[in-house]
Amino acid sequence: MPPTASRSTAEKRRLDPKAREEAIVKAAIAFFAEHGFDGSTRDLAARIGITQPLLYRYFPSKEALLDRVYEEVYVHPxxxxxxxxxxxxxxxxxxxxxxxxxxxxxxxxxxxxxxxxxxxxxxxxxxxxxxxxxxxxxxxxxxxxxxxxxxxxxxxxxxxxxxxxxxxxxxxxxxxxxxxxxxxxxxxxxxxxxxxxxxxxxxxxxxxxxxxxxVPPKPPRRRKKDIDQLINNT
Incomplete structure (x- = not known):
């Protein structure tokens, strides 16, 4: 295996869980924006360079992954x-x-x-x-x-x-x-x-x-003189 490929594989294995999760979400955003939501998690995992079972360790369903995509794209910004x-x-x-x-x-x-x-x-x-x-x-x-x-x-x-x-x-x-x-x-x-x-x-x-x-306009404010006149007339 070429040295660059060995390093790439080793780096993927060394990613801590938080970094791995963030990498999956970032890749999912780009993947679904390009292919739409009919794109499969199998193809997404292949694009990232991980197995589908590993992807499901972080997101137990496609729906869970899509919820996270929604949060990242629409709520967090x-x-x-x-x-x-x-x-x-x-x-x-x-x-x-x-x-x-x-x-x-x-x-x-x-x-x-x-x-x-x-x-x-x-x-x-x-x-x-x-x-x-x-x-x-x-x-x-x-x-x-x-x-x-x-x-x-x-x-x-x-x-x-x-x-x-x-x-x-x-x-x-x-x-x-x-x-x-x-x-x-x-x-x-x-x-x-x-x-x-x-x-x-x-x-x-x-x-x-x-x-x-x-919208109904505000009723006009009565001046004190108008109020006094109203009282006198009643």
Whole structure:
């Protein structure tokens, strides 16, 4: 056996369990993004250079491995600092949204993120439903409330599905850029940050007006003079 092959085999054997597990997950992400979720664990193990029984020592089923892939690709990259930053009303709303979507686009617009999301939908896995529920709870409703605040609309009114759809439209436009690049093979805009700023500006030019048609306005505050007059007339 050539010396390089001997070293490679020895290195594989010496991997500690944590490193081995991480190597399997990393390889699984790349493998399923390329081949879809119909790809077999036997082929995945062969690609990694391990046996299928060894793979199952770390992940007892394909479903367990896919759960870990979901966590690595969709949950772990989420930055918990994004939510308090979106709520910081000392910063103009356009600036907050622009910064958020510029950062978010860097997470979203990757080969693995986009292709796994598409394959999961085609395969009928729950990746999409899980992630969109997570996104609704952590971002969509929050953005709705911040747009309402900017517009002077009531914050205690239940969130209207139409409002969520408007925010989802902004998200979808960003996701579609990934589809263009990693499904259709078309280039992304040369300046992503400038593109995100343009999309946010366009959203804020139209969405607040649309929100106002969906949410009852705040009742006008009565002035003290008006209250006194009302009392005198009763």
């Amino acid at each position: 989420w930055n918990p600092d994004w939510e308090p930053a979106l709520k910081d009303r000392s910063v103009p709303l356009e600036t907050r949204l622009t910064r958020f979507y510029q950062d978010y686009a860097r997470v979203l617009l990757t080969y693995e993120w986009v292709r796994l999301f598409m394959f999961a939908g085609l395969k009928g896995l729950d990746f999409n439903a899980r992630y969109l529920a997570f996104l609704r709870g952590t971002a969509f409703d929050l953005v709705v409330k911040e747009v309402r605040h900017e517009r002077g609309l009531p914050l205690d009114e239940p969130i209207h599905e139409g409002e969520v759809e408007l925010v989802w439209g902004l998200h979808a436009s960003i996701f579609y850029m990934g589809v263009r690049r990693f499904i259709y093979g078309m280039p992304l805009p040369a300046d992503l940050d400038a593109d995100m700023a343009l999309r946010v500006r366009s959203f804020l030019k139209g969405a607040p007006e649309a929100f106002a048609t969906l």
